[in-house]
Amino acid sequence: MFLVRVFYISVLLLLPVISFAQSKLDTIQHLEVVTVLADRYREIIPSQRLSGAHLEALNSFSVADAIRYFSGVQIKDYGGIGGLKTVDIRSMGTNHMGVFYDGIQLGNAQNGQIDLGKFSLDNIEEISLYNGQKSEIFQSAKDFGSAGTIYLRTQRPRFTNGKTTNVKSFFRTGSFDLVNPSILWEQQIGKDGARPVSTSLNAEYIYSSGKYPFRYRKMLHDGTVAWDTTAVRQNGNIHSLRLEGGLNGFMEEGKWNIKAYFYDSEKGIPGAIVNNIWKRSQRQWDRNFFTQGNFQKQLSDRHAMLINMKYAADRMRYLNPDTTLMYIDNTFLQQEFYASVANKYSILPQWDVDFSTDYQWNTLDATLQDFVYPQRNTILVALATAFEWKRLKAQASLLGTFVFDRTSPPDPLSTGKEGKSPDDKQEYTPAIFLSYQPFGRLQESPLLLRAFYKRIFRMPTFNDLYYTDIGNISLRPEYTTQYNLGFQYETQVKTLLIASLQFRADAYYNEVTDKIIAVPKGNGQYRWMMMNIGYVKIRGVDVSAHVETQGFASLPIIGVSLNYTYQKAQDFSDPSDNDPESGTYGRQIAYIPWHSGSAIANIRWKTWDMNYSFIYVGERYHNSSNIRENYEQPWYTHDLTLGKTFSYRKIKCKLSAEINNILNQYYDVVLNYPMPGRNYKLILKMEI
Numbered sequence: 001m002f003l004v005r006v007f008y009i010s011v012l013l014l015l016p017v018i019s020f021a022q023s024k025l026d027t028i029q030h031l032e033v034v035t036v037l038a039d040r041y042r043e044i045i046p047s048q049r050l051s052g053a054h055l056e057a058l059n060s061f062s063v064a065d066a067i068r069y070f071s072g073v074q075i076k077d078y079g080g081i082g083g084l085k086t087v088d089i090r091s092m093g094t095n096h097m098g099v100f101y102d103g104i105q106l107g108n109a110q111n112g113q114i115d116l117g118k119f120s121l122d123n124i125e126e127i128s129l130y131n132g133q134k135s136e137i138f139q140s141a142k143d144f145g146s147a148g149t150i151y152l153r154t155q156r157p158r159f160t161n162g163k164t165t166n167v168k169s170f171f172r173t174g175s176f177d178l179v180n181p182s183i184l185w186e187q188q189i190g191k192d193g194a195r196p197v198s199t200s201l202n203a204e205y206i207y208s209s210g211k212y213p214f215r216y217r218k219m220l221h222d223g224t225v226a227w228d229t230t231a232v233r234q235n236g237n238i239h240s241l242r243l244e245g246g247l248n249g250f251m252e253e254g255k256w257n258i259k260a261y262f263y264d265s266e267k268g269i270p271g272a273i274v275n276n277i278w279k280r281s282q283r284q285w286d287r288n289f290f291t292q293g294n295f296q297k298q299l300s301d302r303h304a305m306l307i308n309m310k311y312a313a314d315r316m317r318y319l320n321p322d323t324t325l326m327y328i329d330n331t332f333l334q335q336e337f338y339a340s341v342a343n344k345y346s347i348l349p350q351w352d353v354d355f356s357t358d359y360q361w362n363t364l365d366a367t368l369q370d371f372v373y374p375q376r377n378t379i380l381v382a383l384a385t386a387f388e389w390k391r392l393k394a395q396a397s398l399l400g401t402f403v404f405d406r407t408s409p410p411d412p413l414s415t416g417k418e419g420k421s422p423d424d425k426q427e428y429t430p431a432i433f434l435s436y437q438p439f440g441r442l443q444e445s446p447l448l449l450r451a452f453y454k455r456i457f458r459m460p461t462f463n464d465l466y467y468t469d470i471g472n473i474s475l476r477p478e479y480t481t482q483y484n485l486g487f488q489y490e491t492q493v494k495t496l497l498i499a500s501l502q503f504r505a506d507a508y509y510n511e512v513t514d515k516i517i518a519v520p521k522g523n524g525q526y527r528w529m530m531m532n533i534g535y536v537k538i539r540g541v542d543v544s545a546h547v548e549t550q551g552f553a554s555l556p557i558i559g560v561s562l563n564y565t566y567q568k569a570q571d572f573s574d575p576s577d578n579d580p581e582s583g584t585y586g587r588q589i590a591y592i593p594w595h596s597g598s599a600i601a602n603i604r605w606k607t608w609d610m611n612y613s614f615i616y617v618g619e620r621y622h623n624s625s626n627i628r629e630n631y632e633q634p635w636y637t638h639d640l641t642l643g644k645t646f647s648y649r650k651i652k653c654k655l656s657a658e659i660n661n662i663l664n665q666y667y668d669v670v671l672n673y674p675m676p677g678r679n680y681k682l683i684l685k686m687e688i
Contacts, residue, residue: 044394045433045450055121055126057609068598071597071598072565076088082267085115086113094113100143108314108334110461118242118286122168145456176676177208182204183202186198199245204242206238215228215229233270238265239267240264268281292308311337313334330366334365334462335362336362354382356380356382356384378402380399393436404424434451435449446490448490451485472529478532489503509537509539510537540568544563546559561600563598567594568594591670593619610641611640612641619634660680
């Protein structure tokens, strides 16, 4: 009943806005199709971005592959095209990372992790990464609710030279028996003088056997080699289909869009190489669907409104037919409804305020014994302000989060969790962002000093709380506190050779408290329980630089980007666990390297382009006990792409050849999940 009441209230609140928007559609005037980036001039903490030709030039198969080139980021990659790929920023944990798709957050109430390997780059126009949060206030309350955010912006149709249709297609083939066609169709609706409305449809299919050779090497405690062999990775095949459709429109001082997304896949799970077992038989089926829309309108000179709505349904089936371990055939279905209204008001030309209200409903069904079928109702309220005074810019926000979980007993006679629910949560979290231009003309100073403070939390997931015999309904939220101090220098040099130069550096200190981890339960080797015991301190430095040359006469244009990260992320959970040989207290947490970095060099000359990229991840440990048995060696990869653009009749074509991991290095990102060695890809792109 609570859900029904909240749903009706949300609809009633939105009806006047929808009616107002509909009435305005009759008086729409024709506008040029442009990219609208709201409040960009107020961006205090600039993001790391990949867009346009720079994004296309990378040797990246999915969004996760592209994000590897940002500083301060760790990717957990379990190998292969279909392997799970998640992102962690500044060592705060995957669940503290918000991922937004065309302005609305992607959700996973079951385990809190977004698999970025499911999202292709074929229709992605820009990827942005923000530490803390996006530093503009005209946004939903959800945008204030993560320790870091990734924004994926899909391509919005643009029509030039009187065209009303755009068609773009890709075909990829190469190692691992890859077959990957995709097509993007964009169509303008309406004649000149009418309101500009456009549609887009994107379809992509992926098949891969997932087979690749890898080297498996085992060292004994005394440093001798136990075995060193080469094998072929098995059970990593994948079939997947992705469909996306969109409807986009502009109006007088406003815009709107509607999107539908469908993803269906079947894949094998190669599993870890342990106990001399080289082949697994587990399978996973995913079927994800969401539809979303947003409406943005400048209602007056001072008042603007933004509305977001979304419905999502995600079905996942996991099968383990191996009875020597444990036969498992579980199906999970989670649903989500989300609605948001944001209102921005300009008190003065230099002073804005924003009030945002979000409502979200999540539910999870599962074929688990004694499952409690949880439902979560979340209300978020954000009050934010932005102020500019001469060379100083400031933003502050306060987010109120109210969470109400309810469960249903699996059986009236059950002696399990019988509908017990955790206490309702009520949390208030602040954030402050500052920037200052020390010299130069206003809005043109090449040097920008910046700082921010943010405290935020993440709720325990449904798995944390309710997974049968593992969940713990007494879990507290997991908090992060962030401090950041940095600067950026950016200028158009306009010398004989150099066209632009950018340099960024940030020092940061983070704390993660009440970290949720799994601990052994009782004496059973395979019995675990979720607990709040973690406390982590993180100190780090991110440095990045970019330089691009002029394109004089027949000289090529060269762009070079460099990123470096140093992190000291220490586990201070248990002061008594300080044994110098095997203790974890004060040691580097699992999978966080002290040093990591990347380099990208792009050369464009006439109809040719070449892109070289390098990624380095330094030494680390796969456990907070930093002993020799847990040590992981550094790894690095070199990738190279060569492309040629040409025309065939009226079709613009580009043929590219990729070589990834040129030196054929064998490495694991996650222990016992070997990554591919040298591999190849051939790509044909056609545009009409």
